[in-house]
Ligand SMILES: Nc1ncnc2c1ncn2[C@@H]1O[C@H](COP(=O)(O)OP(=O)(O)O)[C@@H](O)[C@H]1O
């Protein structure tokens with residue numbers, strides 16, 4: 001990793017209002033994924049992070065033992081409260097728990113001018129389960145994800161399990177990865193990132209980005225660690241930060257791949273299970 005050039009987003013000046021972004025996601029009591037991962041990355045990227053909490057999970061390094069979803073109207077009101085006063089330059093979604101919350105978030109994003117083809121880009125990380133396989137999204141919410149949220153996405157960032165659930169495509173190689181990206185774009189996302197994080201057959205971790213026209217491939221060295229809790233959230237949060245700072249989508253994904261790679265390189269053990277990726281590497285630069 002030491003040989004990789006460090007790509008940083010600009011730090012805010014003292015007493016200047018920083019760039020703002022919002023995460024609409026679940027809380028992880030273990031502090032490694034969800035809102036906590038998003039806020040860590042946003043802070044380390046010089047972004048003031050605002051939140052709309054969708055669910056409170058009971059979670060540690062061993063998994064998720066339960067969660068309580070927030071009233072969809074309260075999720076919508078958090079979004080309205082932030083946008084009407086503080087203002088944001090980009091937003092992301094993570095765990096949305098239910099179809100009622102997905103519908104509320106999509107409708108409120110339309111009302112507030114958030115999403116593709118608006119000035120406020122929306123990164124949709126379609127979280128469906130934790131890395132331990134614990135469900136974070138109701139089974140009957142997949143239709144709402146496909147029909148109301150993905151069509152609002154500036155960028156959608158599924159991992160391979162989520163790709164299978166959303167598109168029915170089992171990504172095993174370059175050809176199926178391309179087919180999945182095409183299908184996600186056809187569902188209405190402006191850009192689709194099909195993450196190759198769990199394609200174990202290669203020494204590279206190759207993410208593929210597609211906008212209906214051009215494929216961009218982001219090959220990065222695979223990092224050998226079991227401490228990868230929050231990697232997906234961190235990638236999506238870093239894309240959101242770069243978009244909030246005015247980068248284009250391909251530039252934002254390039255930035256985020258470098259960011260998450262360093263976070264994986266610096267990941268630490270925590271508890272008896274999987275430790276979190278670690279954006280605090282930024283403090284050493
Ligand atoms: N071991 C690894 N080495 C390098 N990059 C990885 C590794 N695991 C995941 N990534 C990258 O981290 C990001 C999140 O990956 P992924 O595992 O798909 O996330 P999640 O399952 O948490 O949603 C992607 O850019 C992926 O390519």
Ligand SMILES: Cc1ncc(COP(=O)(O)O)c(N)n1
Pocket residue numbers: 025026027028033034035057059094095127129130131132136228229230231232233
């Ligand atoms: C609240 C919340 N949001 C997202 C994830 C996914 O992260 P991971 O795939 O690393 O378990 C999670 N475990 N908890």
